[in-house]
Amino acid sequence: MAKQYSRRSFLKQSLIFSLSLFGLAGGGYSYARFIEPKRLQINEIDISHELIPASFHNKRIVQFSDTHVGFQYTLEQLYGHVQTINSLHPDLIFFTGDLLDRPDDYGRDKTNTTISILQKLKAPFGKFAVYGNHDHGGYGTNLYESIMKKSGFQLLKNESAELKSMNDSIYLLGLDDAMLGQPSFSAAKKKVKEDRYLILLSHAPDLAEEAANAGIHFQLSGHSHGGQVQLPWYGALITPPYAEVFKEGRYEVNGTTALTLYVNRGLGTTRLPFRFLSIPEITVFTLKSLR
Structure with missing residues (x-):
């Protein structure tokens, strides 16, 4: 499942990215550096399917992603976004995925503050998370697990959770990260019952075709940042490995099942502190039963 990327390819992409930023002269630079990264777009989307039980009709899912706390994105911003999510x-x-930008640089005081902020998130049917590549990077695997569990999240690493409402249920599956982890659809589906609606959390959007062939109905991903910098009429200049096919927004992917994929642009930035035509995002999905 892993892909190999040469140093030359990485440098070429970084050069293109850097040159594009130099092109954002004057006011464009100031907007991309100081304004757009602090903006927020809330997208609301209905998701309908014949396998969604009637008792899940109008249940609301809020997705947030890629905060990268510690690289330009502050704990004050996280607190504000937590308040928005609760509202x-x-x-x-x-x-x-991708809670911290550099887990190896994250001190105990910041860790405790991060936990106290995330604990404020309230959802009666639960809070769930998966690993991103930055969550594994910098020896962060255990730190991320500790933060999320202490914050009241269930961390899904190639496993599933049955979500129940009245006498009905759907399943939520979570994959390990595709770049630095070991994702396994077979492990994630091991306890899943037949004829249930399946939602997948995968940091990497480009696993969607494999997910469609694994019988998944709805996949939520991040990782791409929407390219972080886009050009008009062209779109994202560069996206990371495993976000090169599906870059942002909604897609319909055909496989063994018809899968709906949504790629969230995330809230933070990484590598360079710019966003241009790729506004930070929180997404609200409302489940619609067709029964």
Whole structure:
């Protein structure tokens, strides 16, 4: 499943990215550096399917992703976004990876503050998360697990959770990160019952075709940042490995099942502190039963 990327390819992409930023002269530079990264777009999307039980009709899912706390994105911003998420009255909250930008640089005081902020998130049907590549990077695997569990999140690493409402249920599956982890669809599906609606959390969007062939109905991802910098009529200049096919927004992917994929642009930045035509995002999904 892993892909190999040469040093030359990485340098070429970084050069293109850097040159594009130099092109954002004057006011464009100031906007991309200081204004757009602090903006917020809330997208609301209905998700309908014949396998969604009637008792899940109008249940609200809020997804946030890619905060990268510590690289330009502050704990004050995280606190503000937590308040925003709670104001949306979610039934479920999903975090799709990359909480800290550099876990190896994160001190105990910041860790405790991060936990106290994330604990404030409220969702009656639960809070769930998966690993991103930055969560594994910098010896962060155990730190991220500790933070999320102490914050009241269930961390899904190639496993599933049965979500129940009245006498009905759907399943939430979570994959390990594709770049630095070992994702396994077979392990994630091991306890899943047949004829249930399946939602997948995968930090990497480009696993969607494999997910469609694994019988998944709805996949939520992050990782791409929407390219972080886009050009008009062209779109994202560069996206990371495993976010090169599906870059942002909604897609319909055909496989063994018809899968709906949504790629969230995330809240923070990484590598360079710029966003241009890629506004930070929180997404609200409302489940619609067709029964």
